[in-house]
Amino acid sequence: MDYEGFFKERLGTLHEDGNYRTFADLARRRGGYPVATHHEGGQVSDVLVWCSNDYLGQGQNAEVIAAMHTALDECGAGAGGTRNISGTNHYHVLLEQELASLHQREAALIFTSGYVANVTALSTLGMGLPGCLIYSDAFNHNSMIEGIRHSRADKRVFKHNDPEDLDRLMSADDPDAPKMVVFESVYSMDGDIAPLDEILSVCEKHNAISYLDEVHAVGMYGPTGAGVAERDGVMDRVTVMQGTLAKGFGVVGGYIAASTALVDYIRSFGNGFIFTTSMPPAVAAGALTSVRHVRGAQDLRDRHQERARTLKTKLKQAGLPVMPSVSHIVPVLVGDARLCKDASDALMTRHSIYVQPINYPTVPRGTERLRITPTPLHTDDMMDRLVEALVEVWADLSLERAA
Numbered sequence: 155m156d157y158e159g160f161f162k163e164r165l166g167t168l169h170e171d172g173n174y175r176t177f178a179d180l181a182r183r184r185g186g187y188p189v190a191t192h193h194e195g196g197q198v199s200d201v202l203v204w205c206s207n208d209y210l211g212q213g214q215n216a217e218v219i220a221a222m223h224t225a226l227d228e229c230g231a232g233a234g235g236t237r238n239i240s241g242t243n244h245y246h247v248l249l250e251q252e253l254a255s256l257h258q259r260e261a262a263l264i265f266t267s268g269y270v271a272n273v274t275a276l277s278t279l280g281m282g283l284p285g286c287l288i289y290s291d292a293f294n295h296n297s298m299i300e301g302i303r304h305s306r307a308d309k310r311v312f313k314h315n316d317p318e319d320l321d322r323l324m325s326a327d328d329p330d331a332p333k334m335v336v337f338e339s340v341y342s343m344d345g346d347i348a349p350l351d352e353i354l355s356v357c358e359k360h361n362a363i364s365y366l367d368e369v370h371a372v373g374m375y376g377p378t379g380a381g382v383a384e385r386d387g388v389m390d391r392v393t394v395m396q397g398t399l400a401k402g403f404g405v406v407g408g409y410i411a412a413s414t415a416l417v418d419y420i421r422s423f424g425n426g427f428i429f430t431t432s433m434p435p436a437v438a439a440g441a442l443t444s445v446r447h448v449r450g451a452q453d454l455r456d457r458h459q460e461r462a463r464t465l466k467t468k469l470k471q472a473g474l475p476v477m478p479s480v481s482h483i484v485p486v487l488v489g490d491a492r493l494c495k496d497a498s499d500a501l502m503t504r505h506s507i508y509v510q511p512i513n514y515p516t517v518p519r520g521t522e523r524l525r526i527t528p529t530p531l532h533t534d535d536m537m538d539r540l541v542e543a544l545v546e547v548w549a550d551l552s553l554e555r556a557a
């Protein structure tokens with residue numbers, strides 16, 4: 155086989171469809187967020203970042219950075235092993251205790267990323283529970299889809315955010331079969347939020363495990379930042395809470411929080427937990443400090459929501475097609491892969507504004523968009539600059555405006 159030819163041909167298709175991904179080469183600046191240095195073709199310039207998942211700016215929080223420095227000086231660079239063989243650092247233990255407490259659970263378990271947490275927890279549960287049936291929301295993230303696939307359990311996909319469809323599917327199955335319902339709270343590309351109370355009621359009716367991904371909510375929703383389940387007063391009804399340390403908490407890593415027995419089960423049987431080196435102690439220390447800080451930072455959560463509301467209003471007033479979103483995520487519809495990339499390029503080259511295009515397969519074809527994520531650190535002036543630039547780009551590319 156002509157291997158090189160194969161790779162090039164497949165990449166050629168991506169180019170033709172306008173779905174080839176290019177990465178912005180950025181250097182984040184300590185204390186400078188949301189401004190970053192952009193490297194391109196040997197040139198460097200400042201850009202204003204509008205699409206980061208460092209939603210609260212915690213990646214630049216001075217306390218978090220100081221904690222990482224301290225742990226680096228105390229412990230050195232790497233963890234030194236897998237959790238089982240010499241790689242459990244005291245910072246890992248403290249972080250797990252903090253996360254269990256955040257979610258009011260008996261125990262928590264950390265992983266090297268939110269992705270790994272989902273793949274490992276879902277594959278381990280689905281594989282282990284005999285005859286387990288898994289019900290997955292149609293819009294679930296790839297990490298959950300892959301975790302379910304690896305479990306080899308029978309899967310049913312229920313309509314997005316539709317408890318009635320879920321109930322219908324569950325009612326058609328063996329009432330005695332073990333069941334698990336897998337869903338998210340904030341869906342990150344549309345910014346909509348699941349009806350948690352209703353979905354959990356269906357789970358309870360059918361005696362199913364509920365597995366809730368709060369990756370785009372932890373730190374940002376609920377009185378202590380434990381997520382939408384906390385905000386909605388239903389956290390105690392969720393069997394497995396899953397989250398990330400990378401977005402609202404600004405560092406890296408993922409976790410689950412659940413009962414002692416369930417967490418111990420994943421710890422003991424989860425390949426993606428067992429057979430990999432644990433996160434560096436400095437990362438765990440940074441995440442620990444961030445979680446502790448964010449738990450008490452209601453002002454940050456309020457400001458974050460206010461920034462999102464303000465930006466949505468400004469975009470709407472300018473006639474730009476903001477998609478409906480009830481969260482901090484602000485998607486603006488373009489509806490075409492190539493135009494979406496062109497719009498993003500024009501923002502970068504002409505306005506020094508960075509918003510990554512979101513194309514298929516991350517979103518369905520025809521719904522390509524610019525996904526904007528205002529943070530507490532984005533000012534009114536920055537918003538006005540963004541809106542002006544978008545209006546100009548929309549006109550230049552003859553993009554569709556709001557109806």
Ligand code: PLP
Nearest residue numbers: 267268269295297342369398400
């Ligand atoms: N779950 C959802 C819903 C996500 O959107 C993502 C990533 O964006 C993940 C899990 C993976 O989290 P992480 O970035 O920590 O690997």
